[in-house]
Amino acid sequence: MKAIQISELKTLKPIEIDEPGPPGSGQVLVKTHRMGVCGTDISCYLGKFPFFDFPRIPGHELGVEVLAVGDGVTSVAVGDRCSVEPYMNCGHCYPCRRGATNCCQNLKVIGVMMDGGLCESFLIRADKLHRSEKLNFDQLALVETLAIGCHANDRGNPRPGDHALIIGAGPIGLATLEFAKLTGAVLSVMDMNPDRLRFVTDNYGVKNTVLFSGDGSEIERMQKCTGGDMYQVIIDATGNKHSMSGALRYLAPTGTLVYVGITTEELSFTHPTMHKPEASILASRNALPPDFTRIIQLIEQGTINTDPWITHRTGFDSVVNDFESFTKPETGVIKAIIDVA
Known part of the structure; x- marks a missing residue:
């Protein structure tokens, strides 16, 4: 069976990898139709992601079709189209027992x-579809990218x-x-591009x-956008140490900074920068199962429109040649999709 590996x-x-075989109890055999190229995939390719080891078949943003189901599986059936929740949790440890x-x-x-899913088919737990x-x-x-933001x-x-x-x-x-705009907050977005x-x-x-x-002019602009109050909530989605270290400068007193x-x-950062505004600093990791259900409903209702996101597309046979271009913001890439099947 064909697959593509970050070697x-x-x-x-x-x-070439072995065929996955029939699904066992609680498992589902799925066919990969689409894979979204995520910032995580790019970081893995560039050797910058902390939880990744070479070699690895990538693919966690997936649109799949159910080919076969194992014993006890009633949540999906052959032919169903599904999004994959790619977080294989154990269900027994302390955070799992707390619902995290x-x-x-x-x-x-x-x-x-x-x-992962950059292959023709693979086995997965039914509860992750x-x-x-x-x-x-x-x-x-x-859906998975949206779940991270949610x-x-x-x-x-x-x-x-x-x-x-x-x-x-x-x-x-x-x-x-997408989700911040549903809250009624007054939104600002900052980028270098x-x-x-x-x-x-x-x-x-x-x-x-x-x-x-990089010259500090962003603060004047922020003060204008907020009437001088600065930001009650900041979410840093850059993964850039300079941005993440400097984000506290933009926080309003009693505000919350989230690193995603x-x-x-x-x-x-200096302690007074955090202490003076009595800042709350939080991390955001992955997503939760209800996020996937909510997002699918919002897309089905038309509340979220994913069409503008997809700026680049490639096929399974072309991804080896095209992937490098997806790492370059100057190409205008927002989201690349791989047509696997």
Whole structure:
């Protein structure tokens, strides 16, 4: 069976792997139709993601079709179209017992810590599939990205009238924006790329955009956007240590800063920068099962439109040659989709 592997730093290669075989009890055999290329996939390819080891078959943003079900599986049936919840939690550790399955102490994320879906078919636990009768495979492949943003927004918990800032207008920042705009908060988005800020304005109607140029001018712009109050909620989706270390400067007194982007490098800031505003600093990791159900319903209802996201597309046979371009913001990439089947 064909698959594509990140074999070493900045190297993808086609490989042959064994057929997965029939599903066991509680398992489902699925066919991969679409894979979304995530910032995590790019970080893994570039050797920057902390939970990744070479070699690995990537693929955790997936739109799949059910081919066969094992004993005891009633939640999905052959032919169902599904999104994959890629977080393989144990169900027994302390966070799992508390319902924080996203933080399982034994967590394995497919495509990151174990082989993923950039292959013809694979086996997965039935409870990790979220079906939809209405969504196409492109839309289903984007549910996981949206789930990351949904959970990050829930962690920040912006309220109506709050000034909220999203730093980074890549896919995770946009996913966060989708849910922040439903809260009634007054939104600002900051990025270094003016094209991405134009995308946010054109597709989301966000007028308060902030271009980061590294000279401190962003603070004057933020003060204008917030009437001098600065931001009650900030969600940093960059994964950049400089951005993450500097984000406290933009926080309003008693505000909350959420890190959803991940870096392998150390963050640093002076204690008074955190202490003076009595800041709350939170992390946001993965997502929870109800997030997937909610997102599928919102896309089905038309509340969330994923169409503008997909800026690049490639086929299974072309991804080895095309993947490098997806790492370059200057190509205008927001979200690339791989047509696996």
